[in-house]
Amino acid sequence: MYEFIRGAVADLNPASVVVDVGGIGYFVNISLNTYSQVNGKKEVKLLIHQVVREDAHVLYGFAEKRERDLFRSLISVNGVGASTALMMLSSLSPDEITSAVATGNADVLKAVKGIGTKTAQRIIIDLKDKLGKMPESGQILISTDNTIRNEALSALVMLGFAKKDADKAVSKIIKDDPGATVERVIKTALKRL
Incomplete structure (x- = not known):
């Protein structure tokens, strides 16, 4: 099992990063929260969780x-896979997820695509004790970029949304809120799609 990866950023978008380590590019799936923290950096160090399947090794x-600890807790819940956990961490901050679980607020969790009532309740039941012990806090760095629309659209398509629907949602969000960051555009779109 890999612990971390450190190297130059070869490619970065809101859903993934390619890290160049000694001439080999590693494709790493990331959450929107991680994207906010590594955007603009030439070198990164990311903590890794590896999933080995029959057909792929996914980082x-x-x-x-x-x-990462929250991600691992989420995927330990029956019915929550790595993609769903990553979607949750892209839609909500770790603090929001922890707070929703601690207070039993299933509606916050259900706002994430792919999370229904039963799954939200299962997450709360399974993780209430576990997440109560996790340390809180984490500052999200907001980035400003000229290609907000393209990055948001790219991230939504990579998260599995139809390009046509994502494009419509992103256009409306940017029209309504021209000063929105790419993170805010994606989070708003995730709630609307």
């Missing part, structure tokens, strides 16, 4: 240990 990267 998930996190800027902070707390976020």
Whole structure:
């Protein structure tokens, strides 16, 4: 099992990063929270969670240990896979997820695509004790970029949304809120799609 990966950023978008380590590019899936923290950096160190399947070895990267720990807790819940956990960490901050679980607020969790009532309740039941012991806090760095629309659209398509639907949602969000960051555009779109 890999613990972390450190190297030059060869390619970065809100859903993934390619890290060049000694001439080999590693494709690493990331959350929107991690993207906010590594955007603009030439070199990164990401904590890794590796998923080995029959057809693929998939890497998930996190800027902070707390976020990786939360990801691992989420995928330990029956019915929550790595993609769903990453979607949750892209839609909500680790603090929001922890707070929703601690207070039993299933509605916050259900706002994430792919999370229904039963799954939200299962997450709360399974993780209430576990997440109560996790340390809180984490500052999200907001980035400003000229290609907000393209990055948001790219991230939504990579998360599995139809390009046509994602494009419509992103256009409306940017029209309504021209000063929105790429993170805010994606989070708003995730709630609307």
